[in-house]
Amino acid sequence: MKATKRPIQAVARWLRRQPPKLKVFLAVVSGLAALFFLRMVVHDHDNLFVAAEVVHSIGISVLIYKLMKEKTCAGLSLKSQELTAIFLAVRLYCSFVMEYDIHTLLDSATLLTTLWVIYTIRFNLRSSYMEDKDNFAIYYLVIPCAVLALFIHPRTHHHIVNRVCWAFCVYLESISVLPQLQVMQNTKIVEPFTAHYVFALGVARFLGCAHWVLQVLDTRGHLLTAMGYGLWPFMVLLSEIVQTFILADFCYYYVKSVLGGQLVLRLPSGVVQTQTEFYEKLNRSPVQFRTKIEALAMAISKLFIVSLVASLLVFHLVEADQKVNSNQATGYTPGKNIDCGGACNVRCSLSSRPRLCKRACGTCCTRCNCVPQGTSGNLDTCPCYATMTTRGGRRKCP
Template sequence: MGTKGELSRLRELRQWIRRQSMRTKIILGVVAALISLVCLRVFVRDRNHFFVASEAIHTTGIFVLIYKLTTKKSCSGLSLKSQELTAIFLTARLICSVTIEADIHTILDSMTLISTLWVIYTMRFKLKSTYIKELDTMPLYYVILPCAIISAIIHPGSLYPLVSRIMWSFCTCLEAVSVLPQLRYMQNAKVHILAHYKLLFTIFVIFKDINEFFLVSLIENGLVSNMVEPFTAHYVFALGIARFLACAHWIFQIYDTRGLYLFLVGKGHFWILLMILGEIVQTFILADFCYYYLKRLVAISITLFS
């Protein structure tokens, strides 16, 4: 009885959220994020644990992709360009990490880089026939060139060589936007499949006299939610959680220093602002996907246990 009652309340909550306007949903999302930050603040004392957890979750996401590639023998739904961008920023960060501060972050970055290179090799050679290049349309220079320009202008000031400082800034910028090709890939897949389903249902409407509005609604609310390949969805969600934890680190850093970091920005230390903005941008880029991922997860849970 308890389980059915909980599922009923969960279903009612889901339906209530669906009825709300987009503005209300955004406010609810912000409130949920603030509650999560408060919980992290209460239960996690050492801020460095956020970065370690972030990198560990990213590595776990890569392992999910490896599992998909080895068991499903398919790389459908996966953007090769996002993986290549990931390998580029990890290589740059690993070089800086070895020369500047070799620690647990270096080990995690090494594991993630090796795993990412394996994914790239598998997609390019072993599973090349399953890679849908037509959907992976974002040119790499759209992402790399702006990051290179920004890092040449804004980079940390320290006693380390200029090349190392620019490289560190470059990997920070590139990491913030490395997921964009993957999101574009999924958007293209959604448009491509939706167009095919609408064509099929239009033909069905003509010959069977079925309400077209009902069928289009069925497509958009039922079929589209299943278009993202499950393992790819798990991977992107892991990236979202990883970025949220990294963003939380900087939020607490600013809070604990009573805004000292922002004061340093006013003194000309724009590198600090670049790091903070990078984390915020990547978190917001992935926030929309994470919302629909959790929404779909709740729907599946209700279906399985009802």
């Protein structure tokens, strides 16, 4: 056992001596290697999202074990758990009305356990709750996410309320861990069970981000256009990446602590400070802003300006691409695939976990690389074609 630990500790010591730029480079290379490994091993990328939610559930189970065994909630952020419950409840509602599947069951189980954790912290273990450390104002997260969802959400046939709700839960999920990171930043010391929980969140987010990246690569970018036009597809991908990088710092120190044989994780003063310092400034009402509302308004204004410019550019490019496809795909020619403008698989297009259509006949859209199964590429015998409708001279999947 000692012989096994010595090479690992030697590698850990070597990494500690390297400059920050080299550490970042090695982290990127490791991430790419992990993506390549997952692409070779996992053939159905939906399994990555299932695995991500299972890992998240395991993290919640670790929290439950901590609360029941140690009878203390010290080091835990109640506000992070409340944010998690909010986005899970909204996502569960959207899942019930739009894509009832295995993810719905997993979200239900995770929401129930999260609500139990909230109840335990708020009532049973209130005396050990570090309220002075958990001082993150969550409305600085909820309000911008809600307003952003009103402007940037999926453009599908679903009701506008459902589309805005889905966008809201995607945005809120990406930053829901910030209050927990701030608690750890304030205490500087993270006990084992809390560290295991946050590391499980980091692993879950990496698997979710890997699912997205591999889907985009395998479809050669068609997945983004299949989800609709505008900035929404890119915002979903950006949310996954942001959530992964927010937890990257902590995961690095967690692995470093485990390799060094330390049970208690000690964080340097700079860890996660960059992610939370903006919101900390808002909480302290800095001199350059007369009120918190003024600071929040300025932040939202900057975000809207950037989002508006980007969405206009993306919309212009996608609209030009759709016009070209429309000229090429009007009508129906037997023996050729149908370009339905990325509208096939509309049941999944609203989700932050899109997947290609899995009907018995395959997918009826060239954007989704469809070849009807058992038809030799001839859509005359594709059962999906009979259910398609004609809109504006083009075939649309139901």
